[in-house]
Amino acid sequence: MMRPNPASTSCLVLTHAHEDHLGAVAWLWPQLRCPVYCTPFAAAILAGKLKERGLDEDVPVRIKAVGSRFAVGSFNLEFVSVTHSIPEPTAVLIETKQGRVLHSGDWKIDRTPVMGDHFDERRFREIGELGVDALVCDSTNVLRQGFSVSEAEVSASLWRIVAEAKGRIAITTFASHVERISSAVAAARKAGREVVIAGRAMRQTIEAARTCGYLRDAGSFLDEEAFGYLPPDKIMLLCTGSQGEPRAAIARIAEDTHPNIALDEGDLVVFSSKTIPGNEKAVSAVHNNLASLGVDVITSDDALVHTSGHPRQDELKLLYGWLKPRAVIPMHGEPRHLLRHVEFAEASGIGETLMAENGDLIRLAPGPA
Structure with missing residues (x-):
């Protein structure tokens, strides 16, 4: 350098x-x-x-x-x-x-x-x-x-997935992706679900966005401590860890070691991201851990849940x-x-x-x- x-x-x-x-x-x-x-x-x-x-x-x-x-x-x-x-x-x-x-x-x-x-x-x-x-x-x-796909098309696809989900649903994406956060929250509100945020980086991004006038119509968000007190069909989790980071929320949830959040058989996790080259092994480990819990996983290989x-x-x-x-x-x-x-x-x-x-x-x- x-x-x-x-x-x-x-x-x-x-x-x-x-x-x-x-x-x-x-x-x-x-x-x-x-x-x-x-x-x-x-x-x-x-x-x-x-x-x-x-x-x-x-x-x-x-x-x-x-x-x-x-x-x-x-x-x-x-x-x-x-x-x-x-x-x-x-x-x-x-x-x-x-x-x-x-x-x-x-x-x-x-x-x-x-x-x-x-x-x-x-x-x-x-x-x-x-x-x-x-x-x-x-x-x-x-x-x-x-041409690259529009974010509006991803938003529509996320809404269909959230609308069809029967149990708990978690969406993990890049913490900085405010548009994707907005799309996920809009789908949750439309489906009558409360939104829980897990992950310090995502919370910081949301706070910065609201300071600048974004996400002001997204409603209030719940802390992760509230996750276990809501019916499965009335909750959506937005969390960090889409790249398999070992200390991120979704990795700990997949290992069943998160202090406040647990997913069960029939719940759904959407990886609304593309795996960055070099992270494949770590992301695959999270997918497999979730599968061991009986949790369904949707990635960009399965549905339109991400665009570049x-x-x-x-x-x-x-x-x-x-x-x-x-x-x-x-x-x-x-x-x-x-x-x-x-x-x-x-x-x-x-x-x-x-x-x-x-x-x-x-x-x-x-x-x-």
Whole structure:
């Protein structure tokens, strides 16, 4: 990793609130000591991270709404609205005298998001007319053809599953996935079920979301101590542990060691997530432990209970067409994703591509990248 250089760092800019995009701020900031720019929801999540490290009163966090334009030194920046799997995801437009760069952040094109702003196609087209020297672009789903599935379709599928459940139902998903939490809660309310939350990270996300105006119509949530006092057909559990984390709620429930929550034969657990590569063995162990209890399990292999927050090939083509970038620089993926993105961009008519590794310094302008 390249060593941080305070003298050449004007600020940190966060595109959204996922852990892999802001989790290192509390470790980097003591070396950089610069302002941090982010949206209100990202700031709410970041506040908790900084407090854990005793930095909550030290770090200058500059909160900017989605769509805001602001200047930092010789850079003119803009948060452009995209859709992803967390509130307030943004791309970042970076303008200087030397050129114009668009950093996509994490994104997909969801025409029917469950919450938050829509993908700002109009603004992307306008930026394309201005001229884009380089598009630094998400590569996570470049191996997949077509368009990613809308969160609204997952929401409808979750409702059908919850409506048909006879006993207790638990849904485990990424703690930061506020849209999925919203979809699950809406299904529970419609089915006449109370909602119990298990997992510190999920509770923190819900609190941050409500602080920023999200989930305010979701009703009240019950603590896990209430789980055993409600009829099986009147309860839904939202919990952490979709990646098989050993200390997470669903893993302990599957081992029958959770102090407040137990599932019985005929109950149902929905893994509303995709297993991240490397976690397969741990997730499979949780599935098997649940099966040993007689608990039914539904995963994304069985039903539409998850969709990615990243663009497939047809979405990438649309973005290329709107922005018309001179160059594409793939980011956010393993080497095979970055290489495939280079190939895909070239096949789509992009004149210049560049594959970079973490720590590389790239000159974008003037002249070729």
